[in-house]
Each structure stands twice: as structure tokens, then as C-alpha cells.
Amino acid sequence: xxxxxxxxxxxxxxxxxxxxxxxxxxxxxxxxxxxxxxxxxxxxxxxxxxxxxxxxxxxxxxxxxxxxxxxxxxxxxxxxxxxxxxxxxxxxxxxxxxxxxxxxxxxxxxxxxxxxxxxxxxxxxxxxxxxxxxxxxxxxxxxxxxxxxxxxxxxxxxxxxxxxxxxxxxxxxxxxxxxxxxxxxxxxxxxxxxxxxxxxxxxxxxxxxxxxxxxxxxxxxxxxxxxxxxxxxxxxxxxxxxxxxxxxxxxxxxxxxxxxxxxxxxxxxxxxxxxxxxxxxxxxxxxxxxxxxxxxxxxxxxxxxxxxxxxxxxxxxxxxxxxxxxxxxxxxxxxxxxxxxxxxxxxxxxx
Amino acid sequence: xxxxxxxxxxxxxxxxxxxxxxxxxxxxxxxxxxxxxxxxxxxxxxxxxxxxxxxxxxxxxxxxxxxxxxxxxxxxxxxxxxxxxxx
Numbered sequence: 001x002x003x004x005x006x007x008x009x010x011x012x013x014x015x016x017x018x019x020x021x022x023x024x025x026x027x028x029x030x031x032x033x034x035x036x037x038x039x040x041x042x043x044x045x046x047x048x049x050x051x052x053x054x055x056x057x058x059x060x061x062x063x064x065x066x067x068x069x070x071x072x073x074x075x076x077x078x079x080x081x082x083x084x085x086x087x088x089x090x091x092x093x094x095x096x097x098x099x100x101x102x103x104x105x106x107x108x109x110x111x112x113x114x115x116x117x118x119x120x121x122x123x124x125x126x127x128x129x130x131x132x133x134x135x136x137x138x139x140x141x142x143x144x145x146x147x148x149x150x151x152x153x154x155x156x157x158x159x160x161x162x163x164x165x166x167x168x169x170x171x172x173x174x175x176x177x178x179x180x181x182x183x184x185x186x187x188x189x190x191x192x193x194x195x196x197x198x199x200x201x202x203x204x205x206x207x208x209x210x211x212x213x214x215x216x217x218x219x220x221x222x223x224x225x226x227x228x229x230x231x232x233x234x235x236x237x238x239x240x241x242x243x244x245x246x247x248x249x250x251x252x253x254x255x256x257x258x259x260x261x262x263x264x265x266x267x268x269x270x271x272x273x274x275x276x277x278x279x280x281x282x283x284x285x286x287x288x289x290x291x292x293x294x295x296x297x298x299x300x301x302x303x304x305x306x307x308x309x310x311x312x313x314x315x316x317x318x319x320x321x322x323x324x325x326x327x328x329x330x331x332x333x334x335x336x337x338x339x340x341x342x343x344x345x346x347x348x349x350x351x
Numbered sequence: 352x353x354x355x356x357x358x359x360x361x362x363x364x365x366x367x368x369x370x371x372x373x374x375x376x377x378x379x380x381x382x383x384x385x386x387x388x389x390x391x392x393x394x395x396x397x398x399x400x401x402x403x404x405x406x407x408x409x410x411x412x413x414x415x416x417x418x419x420x421x422x423x424x425x426x427x428x429x430x431x432x433x434x435x436x437x438x
């Protein structure tokens with residue numbers, strides 16, 4: 001056994017300063033890269049390739065060359081940060097925090113914890129059973145289940161990169177409100193008997209071992225999720241931005257104003273309905289949505305479409321059907337869809 | 352050694368199985384890898400996040416682990432020393 005050779009003191013001394021120095025250097029490199037990509041994209045497009053300023057091809061290419069690295073940099077940085085935060089939360093801890101909370105306060109807390117608790121849609125069922133079994137009210141559990149996928153880091157980063165912090169912030173706040181209100185409504189409807197019967201009979205075992213994480217563990221874990229998520233979505237980002245760039249350069253401004261503008265009341269519900277069967281990651285949808293908006297589509301309509309795509313996905317419904325009877329599942333979809341539609345209208349009116 | 356991957360076939364669960372098999376092949380040790388995907392069984396284990404990893408019936412990991420954590424856990428289970436590149 002080699003372990004005794006490594007005393008606790010050497011272990012602590014050996015890693016953190018090196019690790020923190022590396023983190024600092026990476027952070028500086030990130031900032032430098034983030035600041036040179038715009039001039040670099042312009043230089044390649046207009047000087048190296050000699051395309052004319054204001055030409056359709058030039059505009060499209062400059063947009064593409066700037067946005068792809070910008071979004072990928074933002075994505076890596078934000079996923080790293082939120083993953084670090086997430087190592088301080090676990091589903092077990094969230095359950096403990098929610099235990100004994102009443103409706104109302106519980107819904108607010110559940111929606112906020114939905115943002116920071118590590119969550120993948122395949123864990124929705126064990127999480128649901130685990131929460132309900134431990135006595136957390138159904139409505140509070142739903143607030144968590146709605147907020148967790150809707151306010152995901154990819155959606156927020158894409159909005160931040162393409163629209164700035166105001167829109168991204170509004171998306172987060174409205175997502176929270178939808179999760180809180182939908183949870184309260186579902187709680188009020190008293191639908192406990194529409195949960196599959198076996199859920200109430202399951203004997204939930206003692207929670208597994210709670211791991212103790214060191215700082216290097218947290219950094220390592222965050223780095224792993226950056227690799228995993230960016231590895232999974234980068235192609236969608238590139239394709240999405242490419243389509244967005246083409247629309248940006250070639251479709252005349254305000255071409256969509258008549259079809260998807262603010263005055264068309266039916267576009268919001270239509271966008272939400274269209275989003276339910278579509279299951280895509282936010283990374284692929286947002287650049288297209290963004291380009292549509294720049295050509296006159298209303299922002300609320302576009303955001304409602306996006307929320308519907310990420311929060312009401314068919315695969316997750318199929319997973320949840322294992323624990324929810326059809327009626328409760330239908331109520332869940334209905335309440336969230338209505339909340340998103342209202343949000344879309346509010347956005348269209350306010351902006 | 353009986354190694355069970357607890358999960359309902361989501362990508363993370365499949366990746367964990369792949370990682371475990373790769374580790375066994377790399378270390379050239381024997382292990383019987385199985386899947387547990389029955390919901391009631393999963394809940395009995397008290398898991399909230401999938402996937403989980405059971406070794407000889409004992410729950411040792413929950414949630415998809417980074418490679419070095421998996422390596423450490425499996426090394427402990429097999430009674431091997433701690434690897435140097437793993438602190």
C-alpha cells in the first residue's frame with residue numbers, strides 16, 4: 001500500500017497552490033481570448049478574405065466567426081462555475097432542505113434549488129419518489145421538477161451571449177415564477193391519488209454514502225462536466241449559429257414582422273404547442289430563435305417557444321408517466337403550458 | 352467481485368457501465384458487471400441521483416462519477432494501492 005507515504009500534510013501542500021495557479025492562468029487566457037475574437041473575426045472576414053463591409057456574405061461570415069467562439073467560451077466558463085456551485089448541493093441535501101417546508105415557502109425554495117441541484121432527466125423518477133416519500137408536498141416537488149430543466153445553464157448562457165444579461169435575467173426570473181406558480185396550482189388541486197399507487201408503497205431505503213469533496217475534487221468534477229456538456233452540444237451550437245448567420249445576412253430585416261410579430265395573438269400558443277414534441281437542447285434552438293427575432297419576430301413568442309422546448313419535453317413526459325397517472329401528467333403539461341403562454345404574452349406586451 | 356450499475360438506461364448510466372468495463376479490462380481483473388433497472392429495487396437503495404454503483408451489494412457511489420473517483424472506489428474495493436496519479 002502506497003497510501004501511508006502520503007501524509008495529510010503533504011497531500012494538502014502538494015495540490016492547491018498549483019491547482020489555483022492553473023485556474024488563474026486559465027481564467028486570464030479565457031479573458032484574453034474573449035476579448036480578441038471580435039476584432040479577429042472582422043480581420044479574417046474583411047482583411048484576409050477581402051469581403052466588403054455590409055455585403056451579405058461578409059455580414060454572415062463575420063457573425064459566424066465571432067459568435068461560435070464567443071458562445072463556446074461563455075458556455076465553458078459558465079458551466080465550470082455552475083458545476084463548482086453544484087458540488088456543494090446534492091439531491092439528498094436539497095431533499096433535506098425542503099423537508100417540513102409548507103406550500104408557498106416550499107415552492108419558492110424548491111424552484112431556486114432546482115437551478116443549483118445537479119439533475120439529469122433520467123433521475124426525475126427516483127427524485128420524484130424520494131421527495132414525495134419523505135413527505136415533501138406534491139406541489140413543492142413539481143416546482144422543483146419544472147425549474148430544474150427549464151432554467152438550465154445552456155439556455156441561460158445562450159441568452160446571455162446573444163442578448164445580454166437583461167434578457168437572460170428575465171428568463172431566469174420568469175422561469176422561477178412559472179415553476180413556483182405551477183407548483184402551487186398543482187398542489188391546490190390535491191391530486192395525490194393521481195400518483196401511481198406503487199409510489200406510496202415503495203420502501204425508500206437509507207440514503208447512500210455522502211461523499212466528502214476536497215477543492216481539487218470539485219474542480220475536477222466541474223472540469224469533467226465542461227468536457228461532457230460542451231462535447232455534447234458544440235456541434236448544435238455551430239449548426240445553429242450557421243443557420244442564424246445565414247438568416248442574419250440574407251433575410252431582409254422585418255421580413256417576419258407580419259407573420260411572427262407582436263400583433264399576431266395566436267403565435268404564442270402556437271409556438272408553445274410546437275415546442276412540446278420538439279426535444280432539442282437549448283444550444284441548437286436559440287441561435288435560430290435569435291436570428292428570427294432580429295428579423296422582426298416578437299421576443300415573447302420566441303422565448304415561449306424555447307421554454308416549451310426545454311421544459312416540456314416528450315422524453316421526460318414518458319419517464320414521468322411511470323409515476324404519474326395520465327390525468328396528473330396532463331394537468332402538469334397543461335399548467336406549465338398555460339404559464340409559459342402567459343409569460344410569452346407578458347414579454348410581448350412589456351418589450 | 353459483483354458490480355451492479357443502478358440506472359434505467361440513461362446516457363450517464365450507460366457511460367458508467369462502459370467506464371467500469373474499461374477499468375476492469377485495463378487492470379486485468381475479473382468482475383461480474385450487471386444492471387439494476389427495476390424502479391422499486393432502485394428506490395429500496397435510497398438513491399436520488401442515478402446512476403448508482405453497487406459492489407457486492409454495497410452502495411459505493413451515486414451520480415455519475417469523474418474517472419479518478421471511480422478509479423479510487425474500484426481500487427479500494429479490489430484492495431489495491433492508491434495510484435500515484437490519483438493522489
